Amino acid sequence: MSRRPALDAGVAPGEIVLEHASRAFSVKADRGRTLKEMLIGRTRAGGPAPVQALRDVSLRIAPGETVGMVGRNGAGKSSTLRVLSGIVPLNAGRVACGGQVVAQLELGAGFGRDFSGRENIFLNGALHGLVREQIEERLDAIIEFSELGDFIDAPVATYSSGMFLRLGFSIAAHLDADVLLIDEVLAVGDEAFQRKCEARIASQIAAGATLVLVSHDAALIERTCERVIVLDGGEKVFDGPVREGMPFYHRLMGTAEGADAVAPPPVPGEPPGERV
Amino acid sequence: MAYRYLFEQLVRRELRQKYKGSALGVAWYLINPLVLMGAYYLMFGLIFKLDDIEHYPLFLMVGLVVWIFFSQSVLSAAPSLLEQGALVRKASFPRVAIPGAVVSVQLVTFLVILALVAIVTIAVRGTLDVALLLLPLILACLYAFTLGFALAVSILHAYFRDVAPILSAALLPWFFVSPIFFQIDSITRNDAYRHLLEWGNPIAPFITAIRDVIYGGVVPQAGVLAYVAAAAVVMLLGGKWLFDRMQDELAVVV
Numbered sequence: 286m287s288r289r290p291a292l293d294a295g296v297a298p299g300e301i302v303l304e305h306a307s308r309a310f311s312v313k314a315d316r317g318r319t320l321k322e323m324l325i326g327r328t329r330a331g332g333p334a335p336v337q338a339l340r341d342v343s344l345r346i347a348p349g350e351t352v353g354m355v356g357r358n359g360a361g362k363s364s365t366l367r368v369l370s371g372i373v374p375l376n377a378g379r380v381a382c383g384g385q386v387v388a389q390l391e392l393g394a395g396f397g398r399d400f401s402g403r404e405n406i407f408l409n410g411a412l413h414g415l416v417r418e419q420i421e422e423r424l425d426a427i428i429e430f431s432e433l434g435d436f437i438d439a440p441v442a443t444y445s446s447g448m449f450l451r452l453g454f455s456i457a458a459h460l461d462a463d464v465l466l467i468d469e470v471l472a473v474g475d476e477a478f479q480r481k482c483e484a485r486i487a488s489q490i491a492a493g494a495t496l497v498l499v500s501h502d503a504a505l506i507e508r509t510c511e512r513v514i515v516l517d518g519g520e521k522v523f524d525g526p527v528r529e530g531m532p533f534y535h536r537l538m539g540t541a542e543g544a545d546a547v548a549p550p551p552v553p554g555e556p557p558g559e560r561v
Numbered sequence: 562m563a564y565r566y567l568f569e570q571l572v573r574r575e576l577r578q579k580y581k582g583s584a585l586g587v588a589w590y591l592i593n594p595l596v597l598m599g600a601y602y603l604m605f606g607l608i609f610k611l612d613d614i615e616h617y618p619l620f621l622m623v624g625l626v627v628w629i630f631f632s633q634s635v636l637s638a639a640p641s642l643l644e645q646g647a648l649v650r651k652a653s654f655p656r657v658a659i660p661g662a663v664v665s666v667q668l669v670t671f672l673v674i675l676a677l678v679a680i681v682t683i684a685v686r687g688t689l690d691v692a693l694l695l696l697p698l699i700l701a702c703l704y705a706f707t708l709g710f711a712l713a714v715s716i717l718h719a720y721f722r723d724v725a726p727i728l729s730a731a732l733l734p735w736f737f738v739s740p741i742f743f744q745i746d747s748i749t750r751n752d753a754y755r756h757l758l759e760w761g762n763p764i765a766p767f768i769t770a771i772r773d774v775i776y777g778g779v780v781p782q783a784g785v786l787a788y789v790a791a792a793a794v795v796m797l798l799g800g801k802w803l804f805d806r807m808q809d810e811l812a813v814v815v
Contacts, residue, residue, distance in 0.1 A: 371653045372812045394651035411567040
């Protein structure tokens with residue numbers, strides 16, 4: 286989760302722009318380089334080639350839009366969110382994300398396990414750029430939303446994983462977001478709590494926030510999003526209304542099953558909506 | 562300055578996490594340097610007696626406190642970005658706050674121990690002098706120098722994992738060439754060596770200046786003060802520059 290000032294002043298609050306965005310990641314087991322490698326040459330010979338997570342992706346999302354991002358594992362969905370949230374820079378191209386960006390990439394990522402739930406609200410709020418007064422204003426609402434009750438003063442280390450995630454979501458849900466970036470974190474707690482999370486996101490959208498949601502849950506995407514972007518092998522292969530995008534996505538996944546695992550499979554038939 | 566609060570929170574976190582679950586908790590921040598000081602006193606004050614220095618234990622302590630602050634700060638800052646990898650990978654906030662918090666926690670311990678040592682030294686030696694007014698300024702320079710150094714080693718270590726081991730190996734010989742348990746004048750008559758020990762080691766002028774005002778009750782030489790100020794500015798700006806240049810890929814490498 287993260288929140289920070291606009292990546293680029295050139296866009297309106299809530300607007301998202303990616304222009305010819307490319308990003309590759311090295312997939313070596315040991316990601317740090319040693320000094321020896323630096324002295325004798327930049328990298329070890331051999332090993333897998335870098336993975337191209339994003340390949341010349343361009344997209345523009347207007348303030349208030351709700352966009353689902355789908356694709357198989359490794360298609361570049363999470364990388365796109367990490368780029369949009371400013372955690373990972375691009376190798377080429379331009380990214381701009383206007384206004385307050387709240388990224389929920391991993392709930393409770395910044396939690397100190399020996400701190401109580403209440404203390405973690407302050408710690409996490411601070412990570413999002415809030416000051417003490419702003420967190421105090423929201424404290425009661427966050428605790429109530431999390432349904433943690435008296436556990437809020439127990440160390441987070443004693444929480445069940447569901448409680449942990451509920452607290453993480455509750456904090457992120459009470460930040461004033463212009464852009465919400467959510468990565469597969471809505472499977473939080475029991476079904477009742479999930480509905481509550483969806484309702485909370487819906488109310489943030491109603492208040493004008495832009496949503497980019499990464500999920501493998503097709504029903505969730507259909508419920509929440511008007512527009513869908515399908516990524517495959519780091520490229521945008523579909524961008525259009527959700528009612529056309531989801532069938533396209535299902536066909537893509539269907540063909541993918543028998544296809545060669547290395548080469549991206551051919552895109553079946555001309556889909557409706559904007560082909561890219 | 563919204564991120565000042567984040568900084569405060571990270572300092573709290575650092576204080577709590579380092580010695581979590583230990584019976585003495587935060588007290589370890591004081592116990593460690595005190596034990597170290599006791600050990601060095603045993604060695605240089607009692608076993609290898611250096612009698613030519615007046616109130617030798619106090620002379621030794623003032624220098625040691627400064628050294629311990631510097632070495633503990635950079636040693637704990639070096640792996641700090643990796644230790645907080647979960648934060649770095651998943652949230653975007655000014656990364657400089659992480660090593661900054663580590664050094665600031667060390668600063669608090671340092672000031673507590675320094676105050677104790679200074680009070681005893683001044684009482685025993687009667688060195689209360691207007692020169693003491695320079696102390697806050699010199700300490701600010703020491704903090705800036707140490708912070709700059711910590712920024713550099715922390716960001717370098719995130720990319721090159723040899724940096725922390727190299728640093729911890731280098732600190733021991735560095736300690737022995739620093740004027741902590743000896744006076745530079747009394748160990749060499751050779752001007753070239755003397756200058757090298759005085760000016761070639763960037764931490765030496767800090768030790769000299771702080772010792773001058775606390776142990777000596779005199780204003781440090783203008784040259785020493787100028788060196789201290791220049792080293793602080795250069796190291797802080799240099800460390801920050803390096804950190805800013807290299808921090809983009811942090812979420813990928815840690």
